[in-house]
Amino acid sequence: KNKKRKPEAKEPKEPLKKKALKKVRKACEDNDYETITKIKALWEKGRVSEIEPAKQAKIVEELKGLMEGKVESLMFKHDLARVVQLLLRLGKANDSNFIVKELLPHVCELSKSKYGKFTVNCMLKNTSPEMRKLIFKSLSGHFRKLILHAEAVTVVDTFYNDYANSRERTEMVTEFYGKELYLYRDLLSEHFSKVIELYPDKKDKVLEELLGHTQVFIEKGLSGHIIVQHLMLQYFLHGSEESIQELVSDKLIEQIVNFVHTKEGSKIAMRCLWYSKAKERKLIIRTFKGHVKDMCMNENGYLVLCALFDCVDDTVLVKKAILSEIMENLDTIAMSQYGRLLLNYILAPRSTKLFPPSIIDCLKVGDTNNVSKKDPQVRRTEILTYASPGIIANFKDNVEGMLLENPRTLLLSTAVNHANCDITPVISAVVDLLASDKSLVDSTTMHILMRNIQSHQAHQKLFNDAVMEKMPLDDVLEWVNTNRGSFSLLRLLECGSSEKHNELVSGLKQKDLSSVPKSAGRDKLIEFLNK
Numbered sequence: 001k002n003k004k005r006k007p008e009a010k011e012p013k014e015p016l017k018k019k020a021l022k023k024v025r026k027a028c029e030d031n032d033y034e035t036i037t038k039i040k041a042l043w044e045k046g047r048v049s050e051i052e053p054a055k056q057a058k059i060v061e062e063l064k065g066l067m068e069g070k071v072e073s074l075m076f077k078h079d080l081a082r083v084v085q086l087l088l089r090l091g092k093a094n095d096s097n098f099i100v101k102e103l104l105p106h107v108c109e110l111s112k113s114k115y116g117k118f119t120v121n122c123m124l125k126n127t128s129p130e131m132r133k134l135i136f137k138s139l140s141g142h143f144r145k146l147i148l149h150a151e152a153v154t155v156v157d158t159f160y161n162d163y164a165n166s167r168e169r170t171e172m173v174t175e176f177y178g179k180e181l182y183l184y185r186d187l188l189s190e191h192f193s194k195v196i197e198l199y200p201d202k203k204d205k206v207l208e209e210l211l212g213h214t215q216v217f218i219e220k221g222l223s224g225h226i227i228v229q230h231l232m233l234q235y236f237l238h239g240s241e242e243s244i245q246e247l248v249s250d251k252l253i254e255q256i257v258n259f260v261h262t263k264e265g266s267k268i269a270m271r272c273l274w275y276s277k278a279k280e281r282k283l284i285i286r287t288f289k290g291h292v293k294d295m296c297m298n299e300n301g302y303l304v305l306c307a308l309f310d311c312v313d314d315t316v317l318v319k320k321a322i323l324s325e326i327m328e329n330l331d332t333i334a335m336s337q338y339g340r341l342l343l344n345y346i347l348a349p350r351s352t353k354l355f356p357p358s359i360i361d362c363l364k365v366g367d368t369n370n371v372s373k374k375d376p377q378v379r380r381t382e383i384l385t386y387a388s389p390g391i392i393a394n395f396k397d398n399v400e401g402m403l404l405e406n407p408r409t410l411l412l413s414t415a416v417n418h419a420n421c422d423i424t425p426v427i428s429a430v431v432d433l434l435a436s437d438k439s440l441v442d443s444t445t446m447h448i449l450m451r452n453i454q455s456h457q458a459h460q461k462l463f464n465d466a467v468m469e470k471m472p473l474d475d476v477l478e479w480v481n482t483n484r485g486s487f488s489l490l491r492l493l494e495c496g497s498s499e500k501h502n503e504l505v506s507g508l509k510q511k512d513l514s515s516v517p518k519s520a521g522r523d524k525l526i527e528f529l530n531k
Contacts, residue, residue, distance in 0.1 A: 036080065039066050043083045046090065060090050064098070071102040081115045088119075088126040099123070100131045107138040111152040120155050124163050135159075136168055143175045147228070148220065157225040176231050178202075178209040196238070203238070210235040214247065223255045229264040236271045241370065248276040250283070257287045266300035267362075270307040274366035281312055281371075285321050292325040297336035303362065306345045311366050313374040315382040323383065327390040331398070340411045346387050347418040349380055354414065381420065388419040396425040399433055409445040413452035417459060424462070427453075431466045438475060442482040454491040464492050468500040477507050486521025490528055505529070 045051070046059040064087065071084065088096045100123055103110065110116030124132060139146065139159070146152040160172055177195065196203050214232050222228045236244060256272055259265030273281060285308065288295065295301030305322065312318055326333060326342075333339035344354045352360070367376070395402065395415055402408040416423050430449065433440060440446045453463045467476065476492075479485030492504065508529060516522050 035066055039083055043086055047086055063087050068098050071099050081119050084119055085122040088122045096127055100127050104134055104138050107135055108142050111155040112149050114151055117151050117155050121158055132163055143172050157227050160227040176213050177206045218252045224258050229259055233264045233268050236268050241275045244275040248272050248280050253283050257291050260301045260304045261298045263300050266304050269304045273307055274311055274369040292322055293329040296333045296339045296342050299338055302338045302342040306363055307366055309383055311372045313372055319386045323387055330394045340407055344414055347414050384420045388421040391415050392419050392421055392426055396429045399429045403445040409448050413449050416453055417456045427463055427466050431470045435471045441479050441485045447484040450488050460495050464495045480516055483519035483521040486525050490525050
């Protein structure tokens with residue numbers, strides 16, 4: 001009696017697959033769904049690297065037809081950014097112009113987007129110079145804000161570093177000099193020194209603007225970008241020493257190692273070392289730990305280390321933190337062009353024979369700093385005294401390899417002539433090599449090495465005595481048969497300090513030198529013997 005009635009069974013609906021339901025739902029929500037689906041299908045085909053050029057060109061044309069007039073609405077759909085980038089990459093400049101024109105009003109907004117910034121960079125890379133000018137106009141006036149944005153800063157830096165011409169760079173940089181000077185940007189240069197020449201009364205105001213920007217850059221950790229380094233350098237070049245000391249905070253010290261490898265970054269790093277106090281210098285040096293080898297072999301990084309050797313009074317810390325790492329990697333560093341320059345600077349700092357005036361002048365700037373107290377010559381001697389034994393020990397075992405290249409031979413001769421330790425092991429290794437292969441005396445590199453050692457007043461006797469003691473006299477007399485060998489013999493005779501000097505002279509006089517192949521060296525030797 002109280003039994004409930006069972007509900008009547010409803011007729012089952014026709015089952016729809018989940019994918020079909022999703023497709024129907026998306027089509028209802030988005031009017032461009034069908035177009036997007038076709039575009040994605042073409043993108044899947046076009047992005048394959050092995051596709052034939054003819055098929056690829058056809059796909060580009062189809063994509064262009066589907067997207068023209070709709071780029072603006074499609075661009076901000078996250079999954080279509082790569083389609084736009086593909087069309088920019090594969091299409092000709094004229095094919096992609098419509099994309100740039102449609103996106104111009106949104107370039108700033110795209111630059112701030114996590115994925116949109118790649119599209120803007122792709123536009124810069126693959127479009128025509130005329131289109132780039134339009135992109136620049138869209139960005140112009142916004143650089144101060146964009147550079148502080150985590151995503152957009154990469155777009156600004158890429159444009160400045162890779163695509164902007166001198167006029168555009170000047171306009172970009174001038175935005176940071178203040179509103180007043182920005183009005184006269186067409187008359188200015190990107191270099192602050194030239195701005196001062198035109199408007200000397202504006203110097204203090206512009207420096208104040210640059211100081212504010214520099215503090216923000218340091219706080220936000222943006223110093224790895226080239227345009228930021230350029231702006232920071234303008235302040236470091238023209239700001240007072242006291243204000244630079246205040247800027248070298250813990251926040252900047254942590255970042256220095258990240259920009260020592262660029263031209264402008266290395267100049268900032270050098271000024272941080274020159275003008276910071278002893279405590280900050282120690283902190284900077286400690287951040288270099290583990291990076292010294294890479295700095296040695298970098299075109300700009302090695303200069304920072306040279307500046308460090310010139311100004312840091314705590315040579316004990318320099319030995320432990322810097323020189324010890326150099327000694328551990330000496331083989332690799334000596335093979336590098338810039339590594340050799342650094343080693344030359346340790347051995348013979350400020351040598352006009354080894355370094356061009358531009359490098360010496362660059363490093364001389366730090367000589368006037370008010371922080372360093374130790375006598376420069378004392379500091380250099382302490383560094384040389386520590387480094388010399390390790391350098392000589394390494395070069396002694398690698399004489400033959402170092403003679404394979406002129407630059408490494410010059411480094412070897414610099415080490416022999418300037419090292420502050422016993423160089424006998426290297427001299428012995430060179431003479432042993434000469435004795436083992438008679439033809440070496442006529443090689444270019446051995447001739448350079450022997451000439452440099454025999455011309456050095458302090459070492460010529462040591463080398464010449466070693467030659468006469470270790471080599472048979474007949475082998476030494478054979479040198480007269482070649483031009484370079486004759487010059488080496490002449491230097492042996494001119495030194496005249498060896499106990500076997502008379503034997504060498506009599507041996508040469510017994511030889512019929514007129515029958516020896518004519519050369520400048522032979523003629524000089526005959527002239528010396530006939531005196």
